[in-house]
Amino acid sequence: MTARSDRWIQQWDPEDETFWHRTGERIARRNLLFSVLSEHIGFSVWTMWSVLVLFMGPEYGLTPADKFLLTSVVTLVGAVVRVPYTFAVAVFGGRNWTVISAGLLLVPTVAAFAVMEPGTSFSTFLLVGLLAGIGGGNFASSMTNINAFFPLRRKGWALGLNAGGGNIGVPVIQLAALAIIGAGGGPRVLLGLYIPLIVVAAVLAARHMDNLASVRNDTGVVREAARDPQTWIMSFLYIGTFGSFIGYSFAFGQVLQTQFGRTPLQAAYVTFLGPLLGSLIRPLGGWLADRYGGARISLGTFVAMGAATAVLIAASTRQSLTLFTAAFVVLFVLTGLGNGSTYKMIPGIFRAKALARGLAGEAAAVYGRRLSGAAMGLIGAVGALGGVGINLAFRQSFLAHGSGTGAFVAFLACYAVCCAVTWAVYLRRRPAARPSGPETAPERNPQVSYADV
Template sequence: MTAPAPTRRTGRWIEQWDPEDEGFWQATGERVARRNLWFSVLSEHIGFSVWAMWSVLVLFMGPEYGLTPADKFLLTSVVTLVGAAVRVPYTFAVAVFGGRNWTVISAALLLVPTIAAFVVMKPGTSFSTFLWIGLFAGIGGGNFASSMTNINAFFPLRKKGWALGLNAGGGNIGVAVIQLVTLAVIGANGGPRVLLGIYIPLILVAATLAALFMDNLSAVKNDTGAAKDAAKDAHTWIMSFLYIGTFGSFIGYSFAFGQVLTNQFGRTPLQAAYLTFVGPLLGSLIRPLGGWLADRYGGARISLYNYVAMAAATAVLVVASMRKSLPLFVTVFVILFVLSGLGNGSTYKMIPGIFQAKAVAKGLAGEEAARYGRRLSGASMGLIGAVGALGGVGINLAFRQSFLSYGSGTGAFVAFLAFYAACFVVTWAVYLRRSPSRSEATAAAEANAQLSYAEV
């Protein structure tokens, strides 16, 4: 086989890439793909850390900053909103600029909000300034979308589940890592600028390593037709709604957990930092298990039971919040993080099965059906990921309103309980309520083991 090699274009471009060819994969493909994966994980990980940075920076912002709890929740809402919105253009940027080139650019862009926060992070800075800096920090959330699009192209179908699961998990853990670093900084009597000063050189390292060791694939092209078809399909929006309940919960709680502990339970920033990292860490690590369970028992079934468990945990949180029981509150909140991680894996597992079932219903079979399913499921994942992240905005705004109205997060938890109940009803009504035609199509889709790549 011809080894991948740069062409006359500027940068590291690979013109010939066929990971489905076993000979090519064994000779050169796997080595190149793994190398790109590791540096992609690093860049995405730091992107998630920068995106989540304001969830911990607000812990440093005491009374001398003049911000109310509602102000802080609004600030983290803005960061989450931008992170969700930029996922769509970031998805298409890989084909426009090249995967390696865009990884360098997107990593370097993280310097803007990080250095800006370093400059303005002091008492006396206006709330509007913090909002603008937080807006720029949201771009870290877009790194996930471009990273997943890029790595998806490097691996053969049979390896995508492992590669994309590792890529997604490595990024998600950035939320827990930034909180762990915060714990170390606060414990050493450091301030917010120390935290920001740690990440500025790390961003430079990630951008430099991507430039030196990653590659662009000429074969990656934007399929605008598939994107339009996916946007017109009702299942894309149904799954977006369900993903709000899982990933939206994960990222929203990651941003809000520390603030709830400080505002409602009177924890100091150091005491809060000791607790906040546990949930995001476990939720990130358990995400692949949700995909594995969905492989084994069916994505819709696992998601259905998971929403029941999330609703039950939230009901206990309402009780813990009303009784101001910190041990019960923290324990159940961590369990809710774990359940959101499981749900992230199981809901994404549903996507290829759904479009494969539609292919079967259209009378397609074999590779033609698989190609149809891959095309639409791949296009829909970018939209679903973006809309799902908007759930984090809703969670922070719900907490903001709850603290304004009731002085605690209890009202927000009641709203989340109702939303998880709605997710349960939609999952059952659309994907598990049996009819002869749906049963036949679903069985055919679940029988296709090749679709196991959609673990993310």
Template sequence: MTSPSSPAGRWIERWDPEDRVFWEQGGERIARRNLFFSVLSEHIGFSVWTLWSVLVLFMGPEYGLTPADKFLLTSVVTLVGAVVRVPYTFAVAVFGGRNWTVISASLLLVPTVAAFVVMEPGTGFGTFLVVALLAGIGGGNFASSMTNINAFFPLREKGWALGLNAGGGNIGVPVIQLVALALIGAGGGPRLLLAIYIPLILLAAVLAALRMDNLASVKNDTGAAKDAARDAHTWIMSFLYVGTFGSFIGYSFAFGMVLQNAFGRTPLQAAYLTFIGPLLGSLVRPLGGRLADRFGGARITLWNYVGMAAATAGLLMAGRAGSLPLFVTVFVALFVLSGLGNGSTFKMIPGIFQAKALAKGLVGEEAAAYGRRLSGASMGLIGAVGALGGVGINLAFRESFLSYGSGTGAFAAFLAFYAVCFGLTWAVYLRRPASAPRETAAPETKAQLSYVEV
């Protein structure tokens, strides 16, 4: 059996990761190389996407913005990042994974250079709003990267690979916050922060062009998008991903402003604390995927929601008691749990569609191809809807501070939402069907029972 190769133009014609001989003779090496450079590009994309969560900390009274204005800025960035995830997902099939990574990385120059130009007191709020909208394209890199890497790895390693890919991207959030902390502490300004990222964007694009590959087997398949959109599991997993990733990205944008408005922290004091949660949440995402590989994504997701609900209840108590140490500790724990849940929910997606393939009677490569086709198409939709959770979190905080002067109302809503996510996970993926006579029950229950292993 021949090992995989990358012809001129970096297109690989044959790709069969489920074949262990193929995998060991070179497939694994190529997949890991593409994973590494995918992580780099996605990391920079996340940094650009969350850029405004940092820039608003630089924007003092001289900018003339209210807390509600700043929450609105971060909300629109999150919204655009969610919407562009859908076309970014299918761009991989149109252009190729390597080619689209080069294009999407290069596009990050647009919002970064634009912010560099307008970032000064006296600029109108409308201008800031437009430039913040542009930064939303950084959120799209996640969707195309996950779709691309999903095609490279076998099902038995998808939880780890997707978790590592997403975690490496997610860590762009705390990294840009740490860089901002260093600059604020040294008396630097927002333009210096932007100037640091412009050459990094160029580097990511060049390395993707030189070291990544396209898979010819990933064809432009509009039917896959339609099939994924018609499948109920796509929308169920979208809802669950709102609870995990929506929480992660929403809290990443809002944490610093909550500390400033609820506990009177200065921008520098807030910056010293805001990076910890996103950092730990990013680092544990691969662990969530690995645990899901071993124990099943549905089981990990279910108990993860229990932890997230408990942490949210702790935030309500800490807020009422006015205890900053307790509030920060519990908020960081909530970030960690959201990171674990991100990994476990994304592992569930390929497992669900593989289970559906087996329920249809498909076997071997035919079943694997069916699972890859629908899971890859659904990831963009799931990632987009999940990111909309970040918009909801920022708008909830905005309304809560306007109405109550604190985040209490928002946290109460989040607690109720996590309870619904727990119930949905159990009812769809873990609840075993009622007993029935063996000769009639087996055909109907086979697919349902297999979901326990996703």
């Protein structure tokens, strides 16, 4: 039974199968739907500068290094604001904060609409780009909120769908830009399309979403999650997956223009494909993690990402546009799989820690939901910083060598480290625990197995 008043649900127990099938699933799915819509628009606003720089020809007076710096700044702000956005769910409620955060997207969109013309100073573009970064925060609050609605056995699918639906905002805005460029339109046409969509997303969230009282005012949980080493290990792995996804989403079109001489229209024809496939496959990564274990799927994904990056290095060295484009799209697909599998690991890790502490049943479920929801915001924030690193690496590589090859070598090394960490922390066989008897003191830090998370 759910007690509800003024969009607040007072009692929520998704691990209870009777409750879940009677009322919980319907409510959770409804909140998931409108959460996806708001997060989708947020991703589009966050990544709109990956598209706007394609419109900015020589008349804007910006160098390729300026454009990479601009997209790096946007990515950086999107990463940083994910931390307060995670707190916001506990302070305001998931539904209430979704409405507020959706409405805030009007600020960077209207600001970009106002300044997007030749003659605007680079510093002005940087300032407006800073505003666009708030769109990246929607992911953290959305994932924290939706994590609380679903039972552990469905989290991989639900979180993958929520994140994938948000991620797909990247290729959607790129496809919209392709259509507008092809029709001879300008950047203000693109921005004008999104202003009413933002209003619609905020109104629908207000009308159809709910707040969960169980996650309200628990701001201390973020500090508790920040003290757990698993939060930072998973943050590093998420740099490898989501950092790659968002970084490549910003940089792909610029690399095609700068290294291979593609026109804005030619670049736009290709750039949407990688983010689109990477977004669509993210729920599959979550589903595979539900079935086979997130650590196993993540390790296989990092190995494959390393192989794809090696192909990119060869293609970049040989200036083979066809091979380069194909390998880049494959790499996008792999980042999507990895995004889904790594995020599925988070609730499983904290559930395993709860069981190791001797908790069981609802107590273990509550502990896992509480810690994993907070950790997701922090992990999402740190992971997005990988996108900053990717754009800065490309900027430096083009300044030093005139191509992106040096950056890809650095990315290959990063994926190798991600493989090693995933295996060593989550999959490596450990010595069996010593049997405990009456005369044996219990371990203060019991060994936790993460192989099936």
